[in-house]
Amino acid sequence: MRILDLFDLETTIVDSSKISLDESRIDPQFFSSNQLFIDNLDTKPLSHFCEEIFNPGVFKREFLEDSNECRYLASAEIASFEPEITYITNSQADALRLRVKKGWVLITGFGTIGSIRITDSIIDGYAVANNVTRAIVKEKYSGFIAAFLASEYGNKLLNDYAAGAVVKYIEAPQISKIPVPVINESIISSIDKKYLTAVTCREQSHELLQRANALVLQYNNLPPITDIKPETLDSDRMVEIRMTNLNEFTQDYRLDAHFYNPIAKVIVENIIQHCPKNDNLYNIADCSFRGSRSTRNYVDKDNGIAFLSGKNIIQIRPDFKYISKSETANLDDMLLSEGQILISRSGTLGRTLLIYKNYEGCTASEHLIRVKPETSKIDSGYLYAFLSSDYGFHQLLRYKHGAVIDEITEDQISQSLIPLPLEKQQKEIGDLVRQAYELRAEAIRLEDEAQELLTQALTQV
Structure with a gap:
C-alpha cells in the first residue's frame, strides 16, 4: 500500500x-x-x-x-x-x-x-x-x-x-x-425577493424585541438604565468606586469588587422599590441542569445532530457543528426543548436565547446554562425579555468570577431578582417575544428556499 x-x-x-x-x-x-x-x-x-x-x-x-x-x-x-x-x-x-x-x-x-x-x-x-x-x-x-x-x-x-x-x-x-x-432572470428575481423578505423579517423581529424590552420597564415602573446615576467616590465619575457596608457581604464572602458594582446595586434597589411583586429566579424557574460533559465526536450533517456553542446563540444564522448520534454519551441530557432559556456561562457572559421554533431537539454545550421557567409562575417569553434586558444582564454579570476566563454558575444566577407584573402584562410581553422568534424562523426558512432555488439552477436538477 x-x-x-x-x-x-x-x-x-x-x-x-x-x-x-x-x-x-x-x-x-x-x-x-x-x-x-x-x-x-x-x-x-x-x-x-x-x-x-x-x-x-x-x-x-x-x-x-x-x-x-x-x-x-x-x-x-x-x-x-x-x-x-x-x-x-x-x-x-x-x-x-x-x-x-x-x-x-x-x-x-x-x-x-x-x-x-x-x-x-x-x-x-x-x-x-x-x-x-x-x-x-x-x-x-x-x-x-x-x-x-x-x-x-x-x-x-x-x-x-x-x-x-x-x-x-x-x-x-x-x-x-x-x-x-x-442564470435565468426570473430565478434571480425569486431568489432576490426571498432574501430581501428574510431581511425584512429580521428587522420586524428586532422591532418586536425592542417593544418587549420597553414594556419590561414600563410594566415594572423601572427607569431606563441610562437614567441611573450610581453612587461613586470619584467626583469626575471616571471610576466606579464606592464604600460598602458589612451587611452587603453574603454567605459567599465575595471580595471581588465587581460583585458590589454600583449599577447592579441600584438595579436591585429599583426592583425592590418599584416592583411590589418580585422573586428570586430560583423560585420561579429550574436552573439546576448543568449540561452533560462528554467527548464530542464531530461528524457531517447527515450523521449527526446540531450542537450549539456559546457563539451560536447570538448568530443570525448559526454555523453549527454536528456531534455523533451514536457515539455521544448522555445525548438525551444535552437535548433542548421549547421554553428553555439558554445563558452563556463562560467567556462572553450573559448572552441569552429562547428555545422557541428554532433549536428544539438540538444539543447544546455544557457552557450554556439551561433555565426552565415554571409556566404556572411566570411566562417564559417574559422571563427571556427580562433576562436579556439591562436589568437582567447586569444582575447576571455581577456574579462573574475567574482569574483567566470569566464564569458564572447556575446557583449564582438563581439569586437574580425578577419583577413579576400582572399575568396579562407578562403574556403581552411574552407574545411579542414569541412573534419575534417566529419571524427569525421565517427568515431562515426563506433563505433556505432561496438556496434551494440557486442549487437547482446551477445543477439543473
Missing part, C-alpha cells in the same frame, strides 16, 4: 491557461474542483453586478462609550444579533467612509471569511471594520448576490480566492473578480 492511499486527497489537473500572469496564483485551493464546476457555467465577475466594491483604509481604533457618537461593529459581529456596544467618533466614521448603508452587501474577509449580511435598518449608518468588504450592488441583485456568496459555491470561492499563510484574508480587488453564474 502506498502512503498516499491512507489519505483522502483532492487532486485536480489544471490547464496552464488557468494560471494567469496577473494573478500568479499557484496555491492549490485556488484551483479547487468547485472552481472547475463554476468555470463550466456562464459567469460574470461580481463587479458586473455592483456599482462599487471597496474596503475602507486601515485606521487606528479609539473606542468610546458615548452613545452620541457612531456605533461600531467589528468583523466578527456582522453575523450577530447582539454585537458589543462600542463607539467611534462621528468624524472618524465619516472621514474614513466607515458607515454602511441599507442594501449594501457586507462580506467578512479576515479570519472567518465569508460571513454575509445585507445591511438592514438595524445596522444602517453603523461604522463597520475596514476588513469587511462593502459591495454596493445594483438594483434587483442585492438579495441574489448575498444568496450566492452565502451558498456553498460562493463561500468556497471566497475562501479559494483568499490569501495568507497563517491567517486568511481577502479584500475588494479579489472579491470583485469572484465569478457569479448568470
Whole structure:
C-alpha cells in the first residue's frame, strides 16, 4: 500500500491557461474542483453586478462609550444579533467612509471569511471594520448576490480566492473578480425577493424585541438604565468606586469588587422599590441542569445532530457543528426543548436565547446554562425579555468570577431578582417575544428556499 492511499486527497489537473500572469496564483485551493464546476457555467465577475466594491483604509481604533457618537461593529459581529456596544467618533466614521448603508452587501474577509449580511435598518449608518468588504450592488441583485456568496459555491470561492499563510484574508480587488453564474432572470428575481423578505423579517423581529424590552420597564415602573446615576467616590465619575457596608457581604464572602458594582446595586434597589411583586429566579424557574460533559465526536450533517456553542446563540444564522448520534454519551441530557432559556456561562457572559421554533431537539454545550421557567409562575417569553434586558444582564454579570476566563454558575444566577407584573402584562410581553422568534424562523426558512432555488439552477436538477 502506498502512503498516499491512507489519505483522502483532492487532486485536480489544471490547464496552464488557468494560471494567469496577473494573478500568479499557484496555491492549490485556488484551483479547487468547485472552481472547475463554476468555470463550466456562464459567469460574470461580481463587479458586473455592483456599482462599487471597496474596503475602507486601515485606521487606528479609539473606542468610546458615548452613545452620541457612531456605533461600531467589528468583523466578527456582522453575523450577530447582539454585537458589543462600542463607539467611534462621528468624524472618524465619516472621514474614513466607515458607515454602511441599507442594501449594501457586507462580506467578512479576515479570519472567518465569508460571513454575509445585507445591511438592514438595524445596522444602517453603523461604522463597520475596514476588513469587511462593502459591495454596493445594483438594483434587483442585492438579495441574489448575498444568496450566492452565502451558498456553498460562493463561500468556497471566497475562501479559494483568499490569501495568507497563517491567517486568511481577502479584500475588494479579489472579491470583485469572484465569478457569479448568470442564470435565468426570473430565478434571480425569486431568489432576490426571498432574501430581501428574510431581511425584512429580521428587522420586524428586532422591532418586536425592542417593544418587549420597553414594556419590561414600563410594566415594572423601572427607569431606563441610562437614567441611573450610581453612587461613586470619584467626583469626575471616571471610576466606579464606592464604600460598602458589612451587611452587603453574603454567605459567599465575595471580595471581588465587581460583585458590589454600583449599577447592579441600584438595579436591585429599583426592583425592590418599584416592583411590589418580585422573586428570586430560583423560585420561579429550574436552573439546576448543568449540561452533560462528554467527548464530542464531530461528524457531517447527515450523521449527526446540531450542537450549539456559546457563539451560536447570538448568530443570525448559526454555523453549527454536528456531534455523533451514536457515539455521544448522555445525548438525551444535552437535548433542548421549547421554553428553555439558554445563558452563556463562560467567556462572553450573559448572552441569552429562547428555545422557541428554532433549536428544539438540538444539543447544546455544557457552557450554556439551561433555565426552565415554571409556566404556572411566570411566562417564559417574559422571563427571556427580562433576562436579556439591562436589568437582567447586569444582575447576571455581577456574579462573574475567574482569574483567566470569566464564569458564572447556575446557583449564582438563581439569586437574580425578577419583577413579576400582572399575568396579562407578562403574556403581552411574552407574545411579542414569541412573534419575534417566529419571524427569525421565517427568515431562515426563506433563505433556505432561496438556496434551494440557486442549487437547482446551477445543477439543473
